[in-house]
Amino acid sequence: MTDIRQETDYTLFRPILETEKSFYWIVATLLGIIFWAGYMYINQIIYGLGVTGLNNTVSWGFYIINFVFFIGISHAGTLISAILRLSQAEWRRPITRMAEVITAIVLLIGAVHPILDLGRPDRILNVFLFGRLQSPLLWDVTAITTYFTASTIYLYVPLIPDIALLRDKTDKYKWFYQFLSWGYIGTEKQKHILERAMTILMVMVIPIAVSVHTVISFIFSMTIQPGWHSTIFGPYFVVGAIFSGTATLLVVMIAFRKMYHFENYLKEIHFQYLGLLLLIFAILWGYFTFSEFVTGFYGNEPMEMSVILYKFTGPYAVFFWLMVVLNFIIPVVVLGFKRLKTIKGILFTSMGVIVGMWLERLIIVVPSLSNPRLPYDVHFYIPSLTEVSLFMGGIAVFCLGFIIFSKLFPLISIWEIEEGRNEGLEEAQKRLESYLPSVEQVK
Amino acid sequence: MTQKTPKWILFFQYVSLGFIWLLVLGIIVWIINLMKLSNYLHDAQNATIVISLIIIPIFITLAGVLSYVFFGLKRANREEITK
Numbered sequence A: 001m002t003d004i005r006q007e008t009d010y011t012l013f014r015p016i017l018e019t020e021k022s023f024y025w026i027v028a029t030l031l032g033i034i035f036w037a038g039y040m041y042i043n044q045i046i047y048g049l050g051v052t053g054l055n056n057t058v059s060w061g062f063y064i065i066n067f068v069f070f071i072g073i074s075h076a077g078t079l080i081s082a083i084l085r086l087s088q089a090e091w092r093r094p095i096t097r098m099a100e101v102i103t104a105i106v107l108l109i110g111a112v113h114p115i116l117d118l119g120r121p122d123r124i125l126n127v128f129l130f131g132r133l134q135s136p137l138l139w140d141v142t143a144i145t146t147y148f149t150a151s152t153i154y155l156y157v158p159l160i161p162d163i164a165l166l167r168d169k170t171d172k173y174k175w176f177y178q179f180l181s182w183g184y185i186g187t188e189k190q191k192h193i194l195e196r197a198m199t200i201l202m203v204m205v206i207p208i209a210v211s212v213h214t215v216i217s218f219i220f221s222m223t224i225q226p227g228w229h230s231t232i233f234g235p236y237f238v239v240g241a242i243f244s245g246t247a248t249l250l251v252v253m254i255a256f257r258k259m260y261h262f263e264n265y266l267k268e269i270h271f272q273y274l275g276l277l278l279l280i281f282a283i284l285w286g287y288f289t290f291s292e293f294v295t296g297f298y299g300n301e302p303m304e305m306s307v308i309l310y311k312f313t314g315p316y317a318v319f320f321w322l323m324v325v326l327n328f329i330i331p332v333v334v335l336g337f338k339r340l341k342t343i344k345g346i347l348f349t350s351m352g353v354i355v356g357m358w359l360e361r362l363i364i365v366v367p368s369l370s371n372p373r374l375p376y377d378v379h380f381y382i383p384s385l386t387e388v389s390l391f392m393g394g395i396a397v398f399c400l401g402f403i404i405f406s407k408l409f410p411l412i413s414i415w416e417i418e419e420g421r422n423e424g425l426e427e428a429q430k431r432l433e434s435y436l437p438s439v440e441q442v443k
Numbered sequence B: 001m002t003q004k005t006p007k008w009i010l011f012f013q014y015v016s017l018g019f020i021w022l023l024v025l026g027i028i029v030w031i032i033n034l035m036k037l038s039n040y041l042h043d044a045q046n047a048t049i050v051i052s053l054i055i056i057p058i059f060i061t062l063a064g065v066l067s068y069v070f071f072g073l074k075r076a077n078r079e080e081i082t083k
Helices: A010-017 A021-047 A062-073 A077-086 A096-116 A121-130 A136-169 A174-181 A188-221 A233-260 A268-299 A302-313 A317-336 A343-370 A385-408 A414-435 B007-041 B045-082
Strands: none
Touching: A010 A136, A010 A233, A010 A385, A010 A414, A021 A385, A062 A096, A062 A188, A062 A233, A062 A343, A062 A385, A077 A096, A077 A136, A077 A188, A077 A233, A096 A121, A096 A136, A096 A233, A096 A385, A121 A136, A121 B007, A136 A174, A136 A188, A136 A414, A136 B007, A136 B045, A174 B007, A188 A233, A188 A343, A188 B045, A233 A268, A233 A343, A233 A385, A268 A302, A268 A317, A268 A343, A302 A317, A302 A343, A317 A343, B007 B045
């Protein structure tokens, strides 16, 4: 076995082979948060949903907000990765893996949230035993299960060549990599098999990803609740999901670039391109938000208007306007001007977008419920410590999952980088020649 | 570099591949149960049939792709070893 330190892409192997002391501190802190969240959840099981800020009027709060938020973030990965791979965008190579990992982890976290929202979690079994497919809630279960299965397979298949590299070039967890590499040795036939499988998965994953968030919007829009009953909710949710997903991908890329010294792989150009995507989605999000309110405003239905005015001027107005600033004004200003569009600027904007998109979910879920159509009082919902702890727990699980993944597998696809370096130029030239007419053809 | 997988690892690889088919089987059983229930209750039978017609083939295709990769890689590996 040759010394792995001599490898051209040793930087990508290093996080797996070398562990700094800070790693253990980070893991211990994250585990501490997760245990605390676990304790609070056990408390909730014992005492029931009374420990939350939920009440008869506002029966959906933090858990459903976080469910929609986390599922939304999951769109970053597989969807962006599949679109970039299908369009053969060469700059995709160092970012697809991170995007795919985000999807797999966040989807799991999101899927757990409806169970947290149940006072009796054992009743989730009723979905499987006595579910009724006329309910959008059951559509959610099927859509999320499908998306999770598809995106996990889509993460695993392109990972096989890298697992084989780890099996052949390192001594760590040899049996584990041998088990997962499925006998891959890099023959032409094997490469062809993987390529064919990836193409099928890419084509499948895009409509599945779009359908998942559309179906999630249905749990709101299929009701006749003011502020929810809207035909625009499907695409509005998809746009918001890709928007928050791209922002999360950018934050993760910047964090791990710094942590593992990936500066030579994740270059300024990658952030510029993804920053442009973020800007486009900020404008799209702004347009959809405007459309959502202008149609309600034009209709002037009394119940719809009371919810709209409650959002604009009521106790949630501060969150509403902060959402507009974070999701629209800051991205357009920072990403629209070249001087501000630095990596720091993109990080600041992306973090703002993540917070802003969480606030958007809050603004969708709570004000509609706070304004009951029956003669009850208007209710202001304040989350309890249990709900906040479980949210923190969810974020900690995401960070821990990502860090553990980075200790077992390369966060940047090594074989794709090698392939790009060795064959990318020739391939791109061939592709260009196939797109454009040659001088002889034109003459 | 040719690789011969130890038998115990091969066994667990087959078992892990079996899990995806177990999941597909579970989904099919679940959907059939929901169809029976909707038929019994006369409740949205058409929607149930349409959803199952979409879901079941998707899961079979996903498991099929994974199996294709597994057996394809194994066969190519064997061919390389016997060369």
